[in-house]
Amino acid sequence: MSEIRTPRSPRQFQRFTRLERLLHILMIVSFISLALTGMTLKFSYTGWAVILSHIFGGFEFAGYIHRAAASIMFGIFVAHIYDLSITKRREYGSWKALLFGEYSMIPNGKDWQDLKGSLKWFLGKGPRPQYGRWTYWEKFDYFAVFWGIFVIGSTGLTLWFPEFFTNFMPGWMLNVATIIHSDEALLATGFIFTVHFFNTHLRPEKFPMDLVVFTGRMPLHELKMDKPEEYDKLKKAGQLEEFMVEAYPPVVERAIRIFGWTALVTGFSMVIWIVYAMIFTYR
Numbered sequence: 001m002s003e004i005r006t007p008r009s010p011r012q013f014q015r016f017t018r019l020e021r022l023l024h025i026l027m028i029v030s031f032i033s034l035a036l037t038g039m040t041l042k043f044s045y046t047g048w049a050v051i052l053s054h055i056f057g058g059f060e061f062a063g064y065i066h067r068a069a070a071s072i073m074f075g076i077f078v079a080h081i082y083d084l085s086i087t088k089r090r091e092y093g094s095w096k097a098l099l100f101g102e103y104s105m106i107p108n109g110k111d112w113q114d115l116k117g118s119l120k121w122f123l124g125k126g127p128r129p130q131y132g133r134w135t136y137w138e139k140f141d142y143f144a145v146f147w148g149i150f151v152i153g154s155t156g157l158t159l160w161f162p163e164f165f166t167n168f169m170p171g172w173m174l175n176v177a178t179i180i181h182s183d184e185a186l187l188a189t190g191f192i193f194t195v196h197f198f199n200t201h202l203r204p205e206k207f208p209m210d211l212v213v214f215t216g217r218m219p220l221h222e223l224k225m226d227k228p229e230e231y232d233k234l235k236k237a238g239q240l241e242e243f244m245v246e247a248y249p250p251v252v253e254r255a256i257r258i259f260g261w262t263a264l265v266t267g268f269s270m271v272i273w274i275v276y277a278m279i280f281t282y283r
């Protein structure tokens, strides 16, 4: 049987575990909820924010939804760290092996080479780099979430529990926290709904949408084209077959596509709203 399968192939390469997919779906739901309710509060003087606030049950209720979504996001973060500790125990033995092993998310020399190679490739001065399991932009996106949780999450907690935090912080720090929270949130929203969306869904190889994070699986020919280094390694080690699983039936794929399109359209609309608010109505 040929190794190169068509997208309709009943068997596909498994890239993500069930828990990773679940956490990413919850992350999408919580992030979009946080961004929608947060921007409704930030741009409360604009017409679209007033319309959204009605949908959320008023500005005060938008704040409650914001806090509920934040709790989900903290839960996702804890679940991911717990999952990492299980993976470490089961597959790596030590944190050093997990953090600096073959499939580490920590950027290394190859990522630097791939970044330079990509710039050359964009200019037509070299071949497409032999990307491995995690590309440099995927690693960047991964750590951006850690940074975001640290900066947006910690400042958000001070806004949520001001009485508690002002027991040991001067009151003016809450004003600073609001500015940091609000501006970093704007940056995160702008980045996710443009750069992240482009890198994952809109680049020519994936356009208009990459379903892999929802289905957890991709056609083998896509792995070979997109992550040639990983494909070659697994093939040489004779391990490819271990990762081959059944593809989802078309009806499941269709449901996933509806969810994906809803997220994409919401994200793009938010970018348009934010740009409009910043240019024409900013206060």
Ligand code: HEM
Binding pocket: 031, 034, 035, 037, 038, 039, 041, 042, 062, 063, 064, 066, 067, 070, 073, 074, 149, 152, 153, 155, 156, 157, 159, 160, 178, 181, 182, 185, 186, 188, 189
């Ligand atoms: C993950 C932890 C987070 C926590 C604990 C948190 C908490 C809060 C709280 C308590 C407020 C004040 C709400 C009110 O006045 O009723 C707030 C405001 C806000 N949040 Fe968050 N938030 C978090 C994440 C996010 C994220 C991910 C975004 C957007 C991507 C975001 C965007 C905003 C914005 C834009 C405001 C309005 C700030 C302003 O008035 O200028 N937040 N947040």
